[in-house]
Every structure is written in C-alpha cells, then in structure tokens.
Amino acid sequence: MSKVPIAVAYGDGIGPEIMSACLHILNEAGAQIEPRVIEIGEKVYLQGYTAGITPEALQVIRETKVFYKAPITTPQGGGFKSLNVTTRKLFNLFANVRPCVSYHPFVETKYPNLDVVIVRENEEDLYAGIEHRQTTEVYQVLKLITRPGTERIIRYAFEYARAYGRKKVTCMTKDNIMKLTDGLFHKIFDEIGAEYPEIQKEHWIIDIGTAKLADTPEQFDVVVTLNLYGDILSDMVAQIAGSVGLAGSANIGPSVAMFEAIHGSAPRRAGQNLANPSGLLHAGIMMLVHIGQPEVAERIHNAWLRTIEEGYHTYDIFREGISREKVGTKEFAQAVVRYLGQEPQQLRPVRYTQEGGPAKVLTIPPYQRNAPPKKELIGVDIFVHWVPGRPEELAQKIQSAIPSQLKLTMISNRGTVVWPQTLEETFLVDHWRTRLLSATGQPISHDLVIEALRAYQRVGLDFVKTEHLYVFDGVEGFSRGQGE
Numbered sequence: 001m002s003k004v005p006i007a008v009a010y011g012d013g014i015g016p017e018i019m020s021a022c023l024h025i026l027n028e029a030g031a032q033i034e035p036r037v038i039e040i041g042e043k044v045y046l047q048g049y050t051a052g053i054t055p056e057a058l059q060v061i062r063e064t065k066v067f068y069k070a071p072i073t074t075p076q077g078g079g080f081k082s083l084n085v086t087t088r089k090l091f092n093l094f095a096n097v098r099p100c101v102s103y104h105p106f107v108e109t110k111y112p113n114l115d116v117v118i119v120r121e122n123e124e125d126l127y128a129g130i131e132h133r134q135t136t137e138v139y140q141v142l143k144l145i146t147r148p149g150t151e152r153i154i155r156y157a158f159e160y161a162r163a164y165g166r167k168k169v170t171c172m173t174k175d176n177i178m179k180l181t182d183g184l185f186h187k188i189f190d191e192i193g194a195e196y197p198e199i200q201k202e203h204w205i206i207d208i209g210t211a212k213l214a215d216t217p218e219q220f221d222v223v224v225t226l227n228l229y230g231d232i233l234s235d236m237v238a239q240i241a242g243s244v245g246l247a248g249s250a251n252i253g254p255s256v257a258m259f260e261a262i263h264g265s266a267p268r269r270a271g272q273n274l275a276n277p278s279g280l281l282h283a284g285i286m287m288l289v290h291i292g293q294p295e296v297a298e299r300i301h302n303a304w305l306r307t308i309e310e311g312y313h314t315y316d317i318f319r320e321g322i323s324r325e326k327v328g329t330k331e332f333a334q335a336v337v338r339y340l341g342q343e344p345q346q347l348r349p350v351r352y353t354q355e356g357g358p359a360k361v362l363t364i365p366p367y368q369r370n371a372p373p374k375k376e377l378i379g380v381d382i383f384v385h386w387v388p389g390r391p392e393e394l395a396q397k398i399q400s401a402i403p404s405q406l407k408l409t410m411i412s413n414r415g416t417v418v419w420p421q422t423l424e425e426t427f428l429v430d431h432w433r434t435r436l437l438s439a440t441g442q443p444i445s446h447d448l449v450i451e452a453l454r455a456y457q458r459v460g461l462d463f464v465k466t467e468h469l470y471v472f473d474g475v476e477g478f479s480r481g482q483g484e
C-alpha cells in the first residue's frame with residue numbers, strides 16, 4: 001500500500017509531546033502515512049499571521065486533504081482569529097464528530113455506560129459571526145441556518161449511525177421558540193430520517209434534552225444538533241465521560257478533514273512528559289478510518305483499551321486502587337505499542353472492519369437545488385432607533401407618513417408586540433420593529449419599500465435595518481411577534 005501524505009502540526013504547549021507519542025504508536029501499528037509537517041499556532045500568530053497559519057501551510061493541507069493537528073495556544077490580546085474557525089470555513093469542514101465513551105471501572109466516572117457520539121454542525125448558526133450594534137442599547141447577531149448545510153449534517157449523522165452500527169439518532173433544537181431556523185433543522189431531520197427506517201429517531205428540545213443527556217447519557221447514541229448547542233453539549237459529554245484528555249474529534253468536509261484532540265495546549269503541563277496523549281490518539285484512529293486504514297485503527301484502539309484496562313494511566317486519570325502505575329506521555333505510548341495485536345479483556349473491543357472488509361467511507365451526495373418556490377414580497381419590517389416614548393406616538397408618526405399602499409400592522413420591542421395592544425409593564429428599549437404590510441394583500445414592489453424608508457426619513461425616524469417580508473409558495477417566510 002502506498003503511503004498516504006498527511007499534514008501534521010505539532011502545535012504548542014503539550015502539543016509536540018503528545019503528537020510525537022501518537023505518531024510513534026501509529027508507525028509501530030503499521031499506519032501507511034507520510035507526515036508533512038507544517039507550522040501553526042503561537043509562533044505563527046506572533047509573526048503577524050492573524051489566523052495562526054501561513055499560506056504555505058494552508059497549501060499543504062489543500063494538497064494532502066488530511067490534517068492531523070495538535071492543540072495550539074492562542075495568544076492573549078485582540079486581533080487574533082481562531083485557527084480552528086478559519087480552517088473549518090476555508091475547507092468547508094461542515095461536520096464535527098466527537099465520540100465520547102466512559103471506561104468504567106478503569107477510569108473514574110459517574111456514568112459507567114456512556115457511549116455517545118455528538119455530531120455538531122460546524123459552520124453555520126451564530127458562528128457566522130455577523131454582528132452589529134444598531135442603537136445605543138441594542139446589539140445583534142445573525143443566526144443563519146441553511147437548507148444545504150442542514151441536509152448535509154443530518155445526512156452525515158444518519159450515515160455515521162449506519163456505518164458504525166448505531167441504533168438511534170437524536171436531534172436537539174429549540175424549535176418551540178425559533179420556529180423558522182431551528183424548525184427547519186427539525187423538519188429536515190424528519191425528512192431525511194425517513195430514508196433510514198432501521199434507525200430509531202427522536203427529537204428533544206435542547207434544554208430538557210441536555211438535562212436528560214447529563215442525567216442518563218446511556219439512553220443516547222448519536223446526537224445531531226446545531227453549531228452552538230453542539231459546542232456546549234460536546235464539551236459537557238466529553239467531561240462527564242471521564243476526562244477532557246480522552247476524547248478526539250473529527251472535522252469533516254467534502255474534500256478535506258481535520259483530526260484533533262478536544263482539549264487545548266495545557267501550557268502548565270508542557271515539556272514535563274505528563275500529558276495524556278489519548279485524545280489526540282483517538283483523533284488519529286478516526287483519521288486512519290477516514291483514509292481507508294481501518295485495520296490499523298482497530299489494532300491501535302484495542303491496544304489502547306487494553307492499556308487502560310491494565311492500569312497504565314497518566315496523571316489525569318490515575319486513581320490509587322484502580323491504576324497500576326502512573327506513567328508519563330512516552331511510557332503510556334510505549335505501553336500501547338506493547339499491547340498492539342491484543343484486545344481488551346473486559347471492555348468491549350472495537351471493530352472498524354465489518355466482516356473483514358474496510359469500514360464504509362462516508363460520502364454525502366452533493367446538494368440538489370430544486371426549482372425555486374414562488375417568492376412574493378408582501379411587506380417590510382423597518383427597525384428604528386427611537387428613544388423610548390409611548391408606542392402610540394411612534395405609530396402616529398409612521399401612519400402620518402407612509403404611502404397608502406402600505407399599512408402599519410404591528411410595532412414590537414425586543415420581539416414583544418407593544419402596538420396596537422400594549423401593557424404598561426412591558427420594558428422598552430431604544431430599538432423598535434415596525435411592520436408594514438401590503439394594504440391590499442397584493443405583492444408590493446421594492447420601490448414601495450424605498451418610498452416607505454423616505455417617509456420615515458421625512459418624519460425624522462432613524463431606520464437602522466430592514467427585513468423584507470416574503471411569502472414562499474403561499475407560506476409566510478417570517479415569524480409573528482410575541483402576542484401578535
């Protein structure tokens with residue numbers, strides 16, 4: 001088998017030690033890889049590259065399409081961009097896959113039967129980072145959820161479940177509140193889930209779902225969710241499984257994939273041969289499956305399980321009475337190498353080879369763009385910066401000025417309707433949404449929207465943003481105000 005080139009970054013802090021340990025294990029196990037070392041992280045940031053990576057290093061990742069990455073240290077202070085967010089976006093790494101497992105009774109945990117894979121959407125949601133300050137009092141971030149992005153992550157979760165023999169996929173959203181965005185995610189989960197009849201499906205609202213996951217993780221299998229919820233859930237589950245030092249993660253895109261530990265560079269532990277290389281090793285195991293070397297992945301994973309069973313533990317998981325010996329990073333790697341070819345005796349051995357054949361490589365079909373729906377403009381929400389007065393004053397100003405083809409139907413403040421009905425108790429800030437709808441019910445033109453903005457300008461209203469109100473194939477593409 002010819003060797004597969006992979007981009008390798010040793011990173012900062014404990015990074016170089018744990019990467020050396022992992023590459024040693026991978027080589028001894030017979031991985032057919034050819035590392036191409038690239039420089040990332042603190043030094044590169046301080047040379048003036050704001051994302052912590054040089055164009056040359058990015059080019060190596062483009063060529064190898066596989067990136068094995070040790071943790072880095074992000075320098076303190078402003079102006080530095082997250083390397084992870086940059087690589088995710090540049091290479092379209094849409095899926096973040098994080099398997100979390102407890103290793104009872106060998107690693108202390110409150111949850112002996114935890115075995116959950118979090119599949120997190122990795123590019124969209126609030127992480128688009130589109131933020132604006134609009135008034136003295138109000139700041140805004142845009143939450144973007146797309147159909148192509150959602151279809152892809154949900155299909156990935158089901159394909160993962162199928163390939164790895166998982167029984168259930170749980171979707172978590174907050175669609176009782178965010179009916180359009182989270183609602184789309186839930187709807188697509190139902191649509192795509194129907195194509196996987198052998199897999200159980202369930203949906204939880206994220207708040208109670210998180211509580212259930214923290215309380216009875218053994219009832220969950222694969223969890224698919226949006227970016228922010230997944231960010232929080234995946235750290236929580238990794239932590240309750242035993243140690244942040246144990247879990248690895250895969251960031252998967254259509255052509256490039258990046259594999260890393262979930263923890264950071266732990267600078268205080270650096271250079272002391274103390275750190276646990278297991279998280280990065282698990283990432284390496286996922287990488288081997290990804291590049292079509294599942295036999296090697298299986299050998300390493302089973303030897304690792306045996307090492308844990310035999311009680312060779314780094315300081316973070318060492319427990320008097322459970323562990324046999326407290327070992328350093330290098331000695332831990334040597335123990336894994338010693339057990340290559342052996343299987344765990346109490347923990348369940350892993351199988352990446354199915355009936356002797358290679359594990360399925362997950363491929364997601366490209367997005368199929370259907371004929372667009374009929375889209376009609378029926379109104380506009382104009383947001384204004386207005387120092388709190390009474391909503392009826394604002395309504396009068398607007399009604400006196402707008403063209404007759406439009407009618408003011410609602411004013412809301414922080415989403416709560418304050419006109420035509422209002423409660424004295426509702427708290428008001430300086431940011432108002434004023435909703436103008438077509439007076440006739442017929443579609444309106446963009447010209448009319450511009451005329452409305454001119455009218456606001458004439459009566460001295462500082463409009464800070466507009467949102468057009470569309471109907472798609474007869475279905476409203478906007479939410480109603482609370483209480484509307």
Ligand code: NAD
Pocket residue numbers: 014070071072073074075084244245260261262263264265266267268269274275276277278279316
């Ligand atoms: P951290 O994950 O580095 O450390 C948190 C705690 O876990 C520390 O007590 C540490 O000693 C322990 N720990 C972490 N990994 C361990 C391991 N392999 N073995 C044993 N113990 C381990 O988080 P932090 O201290 O918040 O961050 C340190 C630096 O890492 C920061 O500069 C941060 O920006 C960076 N960071 C990088 C990544 C990444 O590159 N993917 C992720 C998170 C944090």
